[in-house]
Amino acid sequence: MRASGGWGAHSQGKTAQSKWLSWEHHHINWLELRSTWDFYSNIWPEDFLCRDDFAGTDEDTDSAVLFGTLRGNVVGLRYYAGVVNNNEMVALQRQPNNPYDKNAVQVNNVNGDQVGHIKKELAAALAYIMDNKLAVVEGVVPYGANNAFTMPVQMSFWGKEENKRAVLDRLNMHGFKLAPPTKSNWFSGKAGPSYSAPVHAAVQMTTEQLKSEFDKLFEDLKEDDKTREMEATKAVGTSLLPHQKQALAWMVSRENNKDLPPFWEERENLFYNTITNFAVKKRPENVLGGILADDMGLGKTLTTIAVILTNFYDGKPFPFEKKTSSCDVEPSTSKKEAEITLLVVTLLFFSGSTSIQTTKKEDSDKARPRATLIICPLSVLSNWIDQLEQHISPDVHLNSYVYYGPERSKDPVVLSKQDIVLTTYNILASDYGSRGDSPLHKVTWLRVVLDEGHTIRNPNAQQTKAALYLKAQRRWILTGTPIQNSLKDLWSLLSFLKLKPFTDREWWHRTIQRPVTMGDPGGLRRLQSLIKNITLRRTKTSKIKGKPVLELPERKVFIQHITLTEEETRIYQTVKHESRAAISRYFNDGTVLAHYADILGLLLRLRQLCCHPHLCTNISSSASPEGDGTPDELREKLINKMKLVLSSGSDEECAICLDSLTLPVITHCAHVFCKPCICEVIQSEKPDAKCPLCRNELQVENLVEYPLDKLDSTAGKKADQEWISSSKVNALMHALIDLRKQNPTIKSLIVSQFTVFLSLIETPLRESGFVFTRLDGSMTQKKRVEAIQSFQNGQLDSPTIMLLSLKAGGVGLNLTAASRVFLMDPAWNPAAEDQCFDRCHRLGQKQDVVITKFIVKNSVEENMLAIQNKKRELAAGAFGAKKQTTSEMKQTKINEIKTLIDL
DNA sequence: ACCGCCGGGTGCC
DNA sequence: ACCGCCGGGTGCC
Numbered sequence: 001m002r003a004s005g006g007w008g009a010h011s012q013g014k015t016a017q018s019k020w021l022s023w024e025h026h027h028i029n030w031l032e033l034r035s036t037w038d039f040y041s042n043i044w045p046e047d048f049l050c051r052d053d054f055a056g057t058d059e060d061t062d063s064a065v066l067f068g069t070l071r072g073n074v075v076g077l078r079y080y081a082g083v084v085n086n087n088e089m090v091a092l093q094r095q096p097n098n099p100y101d102k103n104a105v106q107v108n109n110v111n112g113d114q115v116g117h118i119k120k121e122l123a124a125a126l127a128y129i130m131d132n133k134l135a136v137v138e139g140v141v142p143y144g145a146n147n148a149f150t151m152p153v154q155m156s157f158w159g160k161e162e163n164k165r166a167v168l169d170r171l172n173m174h175g176f177k178l179a180p181p182t183k184s185n186w187f188s189g190k191a192g193p194s195y196s197a198p199v200h201a202a203v204q205m206t207t208e209q210l211k212s213e214f215d216k217l218f219e220d221l222k223e224d225d226k227t228r229e230m231e232a233t234k235a236v237g238t239s240l241l242p243h244q245k246q247a248l249a250w251m252v253s254r255e256n257n258k259d260l261p262p263f264w265e266e267r268e269n270l271f272y273n274t275i276t277n278f279a280v281k282k283r284p285e286n287v288l289g290g291i292l293a294d295d296m297g298l299g300k301t302l303t304t305i306a307v308i309l310t311n312f313y314d315g316k317p318f319p320f321e322k323k324t325s326s327c328d329v330e331p332s333t334s335k336k337e338a339e340i341t342l343l344v345v346t347l348l349f350f351s352g353s354t355s356i357q358t359t360k361k362e363d364s365d366k367a368r369p370r371a372t373l374i375i376c377p378l379s380v381l382s383n384w385i386d387q388l389e390q391h392i393s394p395d396v397h398l399n400s401y402v403y404y405g406p407e408r409s410k411d412p413v414v415l416s417k418q419d420i421v422l423t424t425y426n427i428l429a430s431d432y433g434s435r436g437d438s439p440l441h442k443v444t445w446l447r448v449v450l451d452e453g454h455t456i457r458n459p460n461a462q463q464t465k466a467a468l469y470l471k472a473q474r475r476w477i478l479t480g481t482p483i484q485n486s487l488k489d490l491w492s493l494l495s496f497l498k499l500k501p502f503t504d505r506e507w508w509h510r511t512i513q514r515p516v517t518m519g520d521p522g523g524l525r526r527l528q529s530l531i532k533n534i535t536l537r538r539t540k541t542s543k544i545k546g547k548p549v550l551e552l553p554e555r556k557v558f559i560q561h562i563t564l565t566e567e568e569t570r571i572y573q574t575v576k577h578e579s580r581a582a583i584s585r586y587f588n589d590g591t592v593l594a595h596y597a598d599i600l601g602l603l604l605r606l607r608q609l610c611c612h613p614h615l616c617t618n619i620s621s622s623a624s625p626e627g628d629g630t631p632d633e634l635r636e637k638l639i640n641k642m643k644l645v646l647s648s649g650s651d652e653e654c655a656i657c658l659d660s661l662t663l664p665v666i667t668h669c670a671h672v673f674c675k676p677c678i679c680e681v682i683q684s685e686k687p688d689a690k691c692p693l694c695r696n697e698l699q700v701e702n703l704v705e706y707p708l709d710k711l712d713s714t715a716g717k718k719a720d721q722e723w724i725s726s727s728k729v730n731a732l733m734h735a736l737i738d739l740r741k742q743n744p745t746i747k748s749l750i751v752s753q754f755t756v757f758l759s760l761i762e763t764p765l766r767e768s769g770f771v772f773t774r775l776d777g778s779m780t781q782k783k784r785v786e787a788i789q790s791f792q793n794g795q796l797d798s799p800t801i802m803l804l805s806l807k808a809g810g811v812g813l814n815l816t817a818a819s820r821v822f823l824m825d826p827a828w829n830p831a832a833e834d835q836c837f838d839r840c841h842r843l844g845q846k847q848d849v850v851i852t853k854f855i856v857k858n859s860v861e862e863n864m865l866a867i868q869n870k871k872r873e874l875a876a877g878a879f880g881a882k883k884q885t886t887s888e889m890k891q892t893k894i895n896e897i898k899t900l901i902d903l
Numbered sequence: 904a905c906c907g908c909c910g911g912g913t914g915c916c
Numbered sequence: 917a918c919c920g921c922c923g924g925g926t927g928c929c
Contacts, residue, residue: 074913075914075916076915077915078914078915079915079916080915100915100916101915101916103916104916106916115916117916118916119914120915148917149914149915149917150917151917451906888915
């Protein structure tokens with residue numbers, strides 16, 4: 001009966017762009033729901049930076065209320081192929097370019113196929129409301145789905161309270177009157193007659209209730225498919241831990257599953273989506289993948305390698321027989337070639353080893369995708385190479401290719417012949433950006449794995465879109481932080497997994513996000529079953545048969561207070577008073593938030609002074625007013641500001657892609673973004689694009705790029721300056737020498753956000769005869785690998801100290817050789833500190849880890865600690881609580897500035 | 904008849 | 917659409 005086809009064509013046919021834009025026009029505020037398992041993310045400095053303001057997209061969607069409902073008609077059914085069932089949800093979409101009526105509103109089914117139009121009289125009223133984003137209009141066809149010409153549609157109007165009047169008036173003008181919201185239609189999350197519990201019960205759900213509901217999402221590990229263990233094929237050279245065998249079993253069963261995706265049922269030869277009541281004849285494609293959301297350090301990489309080899313094809317393992325000389329096996333010429341040196345130098349590994357024992361099947365298997373594509377942040381690329389090297393049995397010859405660097409092959413055939421292709425998000429995104437020239441997007445992959453998959457949480461980021469359009473049936477996301485900030489983040493992941501119908505944001509919103517944030521138990525249930533279905537998550541404290549998944553040595557954090565010398569105190573106080581005066585001025589003028597970058601800069605100077613007096617000499621004197629001076633002077637000023645922001649350790653992320661800055665540019669309003677990111681914003685919002693952070697006017701011509709030569713000089717040494725020590729350096733050296741006396745083999749990480757500080761520390765280290773190495777963001781991939789390897793290896797001459805810049809390396813970095821961490825300066829975001837500690841406190845660590853945080857007494861650093869703690873508590877208890885309004889947020893920020901500078 | 908009424912043609916926006 | 921609407925044909929009972 002139902003004529004509509006499958007899903008495939010739709011999701012790509014409708015351009016993602018227009019879909020997203022249409023969402024951005026909706027102005028509804030969703031209560032933010034913070035997850036408990038990542039309880040203090042999204043604090044500094046993103047919060048500070050009004051991150052939510054820029055998003056614009058759903059920031060406003062957080063306080064939506066139901067204005068009321070209205071019965072209308074869908075007409076023109078016979079002209080369109082889209083069909084619906086009774087009680088099926090439909091989407092209403094403006095069609096301003098309709099040649100017959102500029103007010104046209106089309107009606108689409110869940111699949112995105114057009115069903116008809118809203119009758120023109122009603123459309124005339126809706127057009128104004130929709131175009132001015134006064135309300136979001138959602139529809140359900142209550143009955144009459146089989147009508148030939150028209151059918152009824154029950155519409156719900158959702159919007160901000162302050163727009164309610166305007167919506168009612170506008171409808172009234174056209175002779176329509178909303179039926180007031182009733183208890184039962186609040187939760188339109190589920191179409192159909194069985195509505196959920198009344199609104200009041202739900203809204204009154206306590207924080208604790210919500211929290212415990214949410215905690216249950218991952219508690220249920222007792223299901224068979226998640227506790228069953230599976231041995232990896234012999235081709236995996238390392239034996240798996242029990243929880244890794246569980247993950248392997250689960251992932252393999254996900255990849256080979258023949259089940260319907262979540263929320264689908266088969267009824268009388270039709271396939272029904274039970275949440276939207278949509279039905280298709282064609283069986284919806286299985287989701288052959290999911291989210292492996294284990295905590296960092298539980299071995300996601302190894303598990304993934306095991307999956308690749310164990311579920312090599314057709315549900316069978318890699319055809320591996322040790323030392324068998326069958327005619328298929330090429331002579332083992334490649335042992336020598338399989339050395340890492342080759343990887344590092346040429347970024348090709350196992351180069352030349354073409355043998356794979358499937359040659360005889362080659363012809364019949366021609367169409368079978370063969371290659372697994374692994375995408376990871378640059379910082380963990382070398383980790384993948386290491387782990388592949390380490391865990392794949394040396395007798396196994398896989399074709400592998402690191403798709404990275406200017407020499408990378410642009411030939412999709414080369415890629416498709418590999419077994420494993422490794423690349424980075426940045427390569428993925430930039431290849432995708434250069435239209436039509438992305439071999440990654442030409443290959444049909446056997447499997448795509450996104451490592452640190454939360455990097456695609458921003459749906460507008462280039463890398464997210466690029467990942468979405470990769471061709472592969474098996475799609476995996478590896479992440480230690482499944483939901484960073486809120487439910488919103490989950491959507492990008494689901495959309496990558498091609499989980500229908502959630503690939504379309506509207507259905508995600510209507511069926512899960514809104515019901516859950518409004519406290520609808522049904523919504524929570526749906527979310528719960530969804531997550532249970534597609535994710536596996538274990539934390540470091542999860543247990544298998546009563547024993548912890550991972551038995552890690554203890555981790556102790558000590559705070560060592562530092563008292564500055566008289567001279568240091570004098571300098572500090574001078575600068576503090578200067579800064580306080582400047583900030584007071586901003587307070588008096590009411591321009592605190594407008595001078596955000598300047599204030600950050602002032603605070604930065606103080607933080608640097610806590611470390612070492614030489615640190616802040618490169619900062620130009622206090623911020624000067626904008627708007628005057630020659631263009632060159634302005635440019636110079638902006639470049640200085642950018643330098644300041646880049647080195648302040650507070651904003652190394654681009655607020656658009658939420659990733660580290662690539663090709664940083666600064667706007668005239670002094671906000672720093674990746675060039676590609678901000679250019680895209682300008683492109684999509686033109687002609688009047690606004691700064692995502694402050695809503696000031698933006699123009700491409702006015703972006704100032706960071707000159708490359710300056711970038712180098714930032715890290716440059718102050719060779720001409722005579723070296724002096726500081727209180728903090730003294731304390732550090734004292735501790736290091738002490739430690740060496742106790743046990744000269746103990747290795748330490750010295751962590752700072754200021755690479756210049758790390759350079760300063762090099763001098764006394766050398767003087768005291770320490771052997772050290774260094775890892776920071778400015779180093780090439782090759783240098784990093786060298787530094788990590790020399791530090792991690794157990795040889796006698798191996799360095800005992802690594803100077804580490806706080807954010808260098810990212811999550812995958814493994815520095816378990818160290819068991820001491822000296823954190824020289826506190827970070828804005830406590831999560832960044834924890835992440836850093838986890839680089840040595842992870843699988844493979846044999847000793848207790850002792851962390852020392854140096855904090856200068858009576859300084860901005862102490863105030864930072866106070867705010868960190870406050871935020872930790874707040875975030876931990878804030879689950880399900882109402883999100884701050886924009887003005888509350890601003891007030892918080894202002895208070896924080898006051899706290900920081902003792903105002 | 905500048906009407907009513909009849910019945911055929913027709914049909915989203 | 918077993919409707920409404922349009923516009924041509926038609927014209928007492």
